Amino acid sequence: MKELTPKEIVSELDRYIVGQQDAKRSVAVAIRNRWRRQQLPESIREEVGPKNILMMGPTGVGKTEIARRLASLVGAPFVKVEATKYTEVGYHGRDVESMIRDLLDRAITMVRDEQREVVRQEAERLTEEHLLDLLIPAVETMGESDPEADDRRHRNREKYRTKLREGEMEDRPVELSVTQKIAPQGIFATIGGESMDADTQGFLEKLMPSQSKRRRIPIREARKIMFDEECDRLIDDDKVTELAIQRTQNSGIIFLDELDKLCDSGRAHGPDISRQGVQRDLLPMVEGCTVSTRHGQVSTDHILFIAAGAFHGSKPSDLMPELQGRFPIRVELTDLNKEDFLRILTEPENALTKQHVALMATEGVKISFSSDALSAMAEIAEKLNKSAQSTGARRLYTIMERVVEELSFEASDRSGETVAIDEEFVRDRLSEIAADEDLSRFIL
Numbered sequence: 001m002k003e004l005t006p007k008e009i010v011s012e013l014d015r016y017i018v019g020q021q022d023a024k025r026s027v028a029v030a031i032r033n034r035w036r037r038q039q040l041p042e043s044i045r046e047e048v049g050p051k052n053i054l055m056m057g058p059t060g061v062g063k064t065e066i067a068r069r070l071a072s073l074v075g076a077p078f079v080k081v082e083a084t085k086y087t088e089v090g091y092h093g094r095d096v097e098s099m100i101r102d103l104l105d106r107a108i109t110m111v112r113d114e115q116r117e118v119v120r121q122e123a124e125r126l127t128e129e130h131l132l133d134l135l136i137p138a139v140e141t142m143g144e145s146d147p148e149a150d151d152r153r154h155r156n157r158e159k160y161r162t163k164l165r166e167g168e169m170e171d172r173p174v175e176l177s178v179t180q181k182i183a184p185q186g187i188f189a190t191i192g193g194e195s196m197d198a199d200t201q202g203f204l205e206k207l208m209p210s211q212s213k214r215r216r217i218p219i220r221e222a223r224k225i226m227f228d229e230e231c232d233r234l235i236d237d238d239k240v241t242e243l244a245i246q247r248t249q250n251s252g253i254i255f256l257d258e259l260d261k262l263c264d265s266g267r268a269h270g271p272d273i274s275r276q277g278v279q280r281d282l283l284p285m286v287e288g289c290t291v292s293t294r295h296g297q298v299s300t301d302h303i304l305f306i307a308a309g310a311f312h313g314s315k316p317s318d319l320m321p322e323l324q325g326r327f328p329i330r331v332e333l334t335d336l337n338k339e340d341f342l343r344i345l346t347e348p349e350n351a352l353t354k355q356h357v358a359l360m361a362t363e364g365v366k367i368s369f370s371s372d373a374l375s376a377m378a379e380i381a382e383k384l385n386k387s388a389q390s391t392g393a394r395r396l397y398t399i400m401e402r403v404v405e406e407l408s409f410e411a412s413d414r415s416g417e418t419v420a421i422d423e424e425f426v427r428d429r430l431s432e433i434a435a436d437e438d439l440s441r442f443i444l
């Protein structure tokens with residue numbers, strides 16, 4: 001796990017998310033606390049629980065985005081789940097424990113990838129030897145050896161080795177036996193690959209017959225297959241599982257999105273029952289319990305939960321009291337204003353303007369946005385968010401699409417041109433729609 005300080009985490013998040021400093025600080029501290037806990041002597045380490053966070057704020061202001069960016073940042077096993085997903089199927093919804101299994105699967109992939117790096121050199125060496133064996137079939141030596149022939153074979157082998165290393169034989173076919181699992185399409189299709197959880201899938205895969213087939217494939221492909229096989233042989237599966245379980249337990253993070261959708265509306269039947277059911281199911285996960293997976297037992301005591309929700313029609317106090325208490329750190333994300341929109345349009349590394357400049361460049365059209373144009377878009381976004389139901393920064397997407405729509409359609413015929421998008425350009429395309437409330441409801 002990378003050891004970023006809270007300041008470093010915040011400044012990494014700053015690269016993608018404008019404002020929302022409180023939320024960034026809280027998640028940064030919570031992440032750092034995991035590391036701090038790891039430094040403690042064992043006796044008190046067990047006593048330190050995770051400080052779960054509840055992020056609240058209107059729609060489209062960066063809650064999910066913070067979680068998404070955090071995930072790629074921290075190098076800890078991380079899953080993001082929508083709380084509503086558990087209400088969808090059946091009475092109690094999808095098995096809540098599956099989030100822990102998913103987290104463990106993530107950890108296993110991470111640990112395995114790391115272990116592959118550890119054994120990479122050795123696996124590459126073995127792969128090369130095997131390729132040479134395939135290229136130069138071994139000669140059966142009967143009885144006494146012939147030093148001259150040995151020497152010749154050795155030189156021949158080295159010659160091939162050089163050629164292999166220089167990439168001269170990549171297209172040359174070799175014969176290789178490849179083992180494949182034959183998955184009868186029908187079965188997986190009817191169960192529905194997506195909704196089937198990893199455990200069931202793993203179980204079914206074990207039932208499938210595996211078939212080994214000899215295939216002629218070019219060296220470039222054979223090398224990959226052989227390398228994977230060597231890695232599998234060199235990596236100790238039990239050790240991977242053990243490390244992955246430890247990592248899941250000590251640094252796993254679960255992001256529970258749309259938690260507000262589990263609040264009930266006061267009715268005692270219908271969907272509310274299943275929402276309450278999901279809250280009840282979630283409780284032990286967040287409180288700390290042991291979940292059995294096909295790889296072993298995972299304790300959730302120290303897994304960090306970050307929940308988020310808009311909470312505009314409901315309040316955190318509408319959740320079950322026990323569940324509320326499990327999220328002691330509350331952060332509010334604020335509404336975005338014109339200045340924020342202006343920055344969101346230009347500053348983040350994935351900023352919309354940067355995306356459109358890059359997209360148009362593929363057609364040979366050079367576009368630029370004047371600062372007046374940007375501030376006009378930001379202003380219109382703010383105005384619309386105030387007059388109709390706010391969609392937060394998502395409003396910028398619809399506005400931007402509207403502005404570049406015509407250009408986008410024609411771009412392939414306008415290669416070589418330079419288009420300056422200025423305030424007039426923006427107002428031309430937006431004013432009429434923005435002024436008409438009914439129209440803008442549909443279009444922007």
Ligand SMILES: Nc1ncnc2c1ncn2[C@@H]1O[C@H](COP(=O)(O)OP(=O)(O)OP(=O)(O)O)[C@@H](O)[C@H]1O
Nearest residue numbers: 016017018059060061062063064065310344393394
């Ligand atoms: N503060 C921000 N800085 C940069 N981009 C933002 C910001 N807020 C939102 N966005 C952009 O707007 C889009 C929607 O944001 P996000 O998915 O985080 O919304 P949310 O807060 O999770 O809303 P919801 O309650 O609807 O789930 C994202 O694509 C994101 O890039």
Ligand SMILES: [Mg+2]
Nearest residue numbers: 063064065257
């Ligand atoms: Mg969201």
